[in-house]
Amino acid sequence: MTAALPERPKLSRRFRLQYEEAQTRWVLLYPEGMVQLNGSAAEILKRCDGQRSLSEIVSELEQAFNAQALTPQVQALLEEGQRRGWID
Amino acid sequence: MAGSTDPTVGQPLWLLAELTYQCPLHCVFCYNPTQHARIRDELSTEQWVGVMQQARLLGAAQLGFSGGEPLLRDDLEELVQEAHRLGYYTNLITSGVGLTPARAQRLKDAGLDHVQLSFQDSTKELNDFLSHTKTFDLKQRVAKLIKAHDWPMVMNCVLHRHNLPHVGKIIEMAVALEAEYLELANTQYYGWAWVNRDHLMPTHEELREAEAVVNRFRAEQEGKTGPKTRVLFVVPDYFEERPKACMNGWGSVFLSIAPDGLAMPCHNARDLPGLQLPNVKDTPIAEIWQRSNAFNAFRGDSWMKAPCRSCDERHKDFGGCRCQAFLITGDPTEADPVCSKSPHHEKVVQLVKHAPGKRTIPIVFRSDAESRLLHPDA
Numbered sequence: 001m002t003a004a005l006p007e008r009p010k011l012s013r014r015f016r017l018q019y020e021e022a023q024t025r026w027v028l029l030y031p032e033g034m035v036q037l038n039g040s041a042a043e044i045l046k047r048c049d050g051q052r053s054l055s056e057i058v059s060e061l062e063q064a065f066n067a068q069a070l071t072p073q074v075q076a077l078l079e080e081g082q083r084r085g086w087i088d
Numbered sequence: 089m090a091g092s093t094d095p096t097v098g099q100p101l102w103l104l105a106e107l108t109y110q111c112p113l114h115c116v117f118c119y120n121p122t123q124h125a126r127i128r129d130e131l132s133t134e135q136w137v138g139v140m141q142q143a144r145l146l147g148a149a150q151l152g153f154s155g156g157e158p159l160l161r162d163d164l165e166e167l168v169q170e171a172h173r174l175g176y177y178t179n180l181i182t183s184g185v186g187l188t189p190a191r192a193q194r195l196k197d198a199g200l201d202h203v204q205l206s207f208q209d210s211t212k213e214l215n216d217f218l219s220h221t222k223t224f225d226l227k228q229r230v231a232k233l234i235k236a237h238d239w240p241m242v243m244n245c246v247l248h249r250h251n252l253p254h255v256g257k258i259i260e261m262a263v264a265l266e267a268e269y270l271e272l273a274n275t276q277y278y279g280w281a282w283v284n285r286d287h288l289m290p291t292h293e294e295l296r297e298a299e300a301v302v303n304r305f306r307a308e309q310e311g312k313t314g315p316k317t318r319v320l321f322v323v324p325d326y327f328e329e330r331p332k333a334c335m336n337g338w339g340s341v342f343l344s345i346a347p348d349g350l351a352m353p354c355h356n357a358r359d360l361p362g363l364q365l366p367n368v369k370d371t372p373i374a375e376i377w378q379r380s381n382a383f384n385a386f387r388g389d390s391w392m393k394a395p396c397r398s399c400d401e402r403h404k405d406f407g408g409c410r411c412q413a414f415l416i417t418g419d420p421t422e423a424d425p426v427c428s429k430s431p432h433h434e435k436v437v438q439l440v441k442h443a444p445g446k447r448t449i450p451i452v453f454r455s456d457a458e459s460r461l462l463h464p465d466a
Contacts, residue, residue: 014240014268016177016201022099022147029177031202031240031269034101034149085316 005078009057010050010088017045028086035086044077048087054078096388097378099147100343103176104355105136107164108156108347112185114220114453115208117246117281117288120156121358125459130347133163135369137170139345142373144174148343151176152204156347159186165194172199179204181244184230185223196237203234204242204271210257214250220453231265243267247298247324248275248288255298259305263317270317272302274324278356278411280454283462287451289443295324326436330401331408331424338386338410343377351376353383356411360420386410386420393421395429 011017016029026042028035037045043064047057058071081087109124121127131139140151151171158164159182171178180195181204205227208215212224234241243262245251251258255272262270274295277285302321309316325332335342335354344355349369357363363385366376377383385391389402396407407413408424416425416439417432425432452458 018149018175018177020147020149022145023149027149029149029201031179031204031242032150034177 005054005075005082006088008050008053009048009078009081011045011048012086012088015086017042040073041077044074045081045086048078048081050088098340100143100373100377101147101341102150102152102343103140103143103148104152104154104342104344105139105158105167106154106156106344106346106355107131107136107158107161107167110160111156111183111454112160112221113157113183113223114455115246115280116218116284116451116453117248117275118454119276119279119281119356120454121356122279122283122454122459123463124156124454125456126463127346127348129349131345131349131368133166135349136163136167139368139373140167140171140174140176143343144176146374146377149175149177150179152179152181154181157183157185159191165191165198168195168200169198172201177201182206182230183219183223184227185221187230187233189233192233192237196239200239202240202242204244205231205234206244206246207258207261208245209251210254210261214254218250220455228265231267235266240268241266242269242271244271244273246273246275247290249290249294250288252290252294252298256301256305259301259317259319262319266315267317268315269320271320271322272298273322276322277326278415280452282415283452285439286443286446286449289326289440290324291444292327292440295327325409325412325424325426326440328426329428331405331412331426333405334409334412334424337406339377339383340387340406343373351380351382353386354409354411357382360410360414362420391421393423395427395431396423399429 014030018027018029020027026037028037043061044057047060058074061070062068078087108130109120109127153164158180168178178201180200183206207227208218215224216222245258259270275281275288281288299321302319305319339353342353344352345368346352349367350358350365351368352358352365357365363382365382366380392402392407396402408426410420412424412426413422414420416435422432423430425436427433
């Protein structure tokens, strides 16, 4: 059973999202761990600020990357993030 | 060749800064080198800053301030502040001794990201006995101080036969203290723990029971919402059939700097024979990481002997731990004898089996005096 996604997902204050020059990618840093993110995961997590709703995040990404039907991808990442404690 | 780097060499993503080997505790399972009292000439503040700056450029992102007890360095706040400025995720690995409210506030202001606090047991008696100090109550106070400063807290407890039966209580304590993570670290037999291994070695049954308690707790947590304590159970590798992927491979992601500036691919590598460990006092980190003999000694798989050389699991566990291979077989290029494929595996089996009968010599508490006794001519 996974809990429902929050209306306005927010990156947990227990994780730090940061661009790593040496790795040329975004990472999530937390106690004794580092998740190396792919480009799309980073773009989604950057927008999880507790202000934007899921649909707002999706439409922003669709506009920014000239793409369509991103909802399933964004939702899957957020569910994964919630399971792993990245998302409050 | 200027700027040329070997593309097969990764980045030192994890930097461990062992600021000092001095420690107010006397833990019998400490992994520090037993010759700590002979090791002098700690790096200066400026030298540590240089280490952090160079390692950051090479990709280091996680930084642990450890020891010994890093709070014994009165420049810790300054180092944390510089680390924060450089973009590190900073971790203070501490016994709690010396973390006063005033220092905690200064470390918070300096940008410290998280704190790992050690406990020796859920009971005052055993905590204070194993560390040969009266620190149990202090650690409880420090845990509250850590939470009051809103740091995520990792509680660390080294496990062995004395406290394995208390695992349930240790978990309860971590939950009560609101630790985000509890690291139940089964003793790794290096340093003082190697000296005291017979006293610490559990039985298979004690381990199985403790692991069952951990699994029950994890199952209970599954359905819960709200804050959770995540329990990490560091495997007791003497009781396994396959070795740990030590350091995720030699010279792969981990860079440890000892108090005297020695650079090591693993914080126990000081004792390995034949390694000329470089020192940050006279060698740039990039050169150490990419080109030093010590960091290349066990990179990749060309150093491996049978059975590792042709093993289909060699890229999974990298042959296990070089220090363990040396301690048990006398040869650091052997397969980690924890592996059941190792021709020396029986030695590990015997170490476990005969431990109970070898407890006639007294347990040795880590101290400067014992260190000098163990290393009279160092």
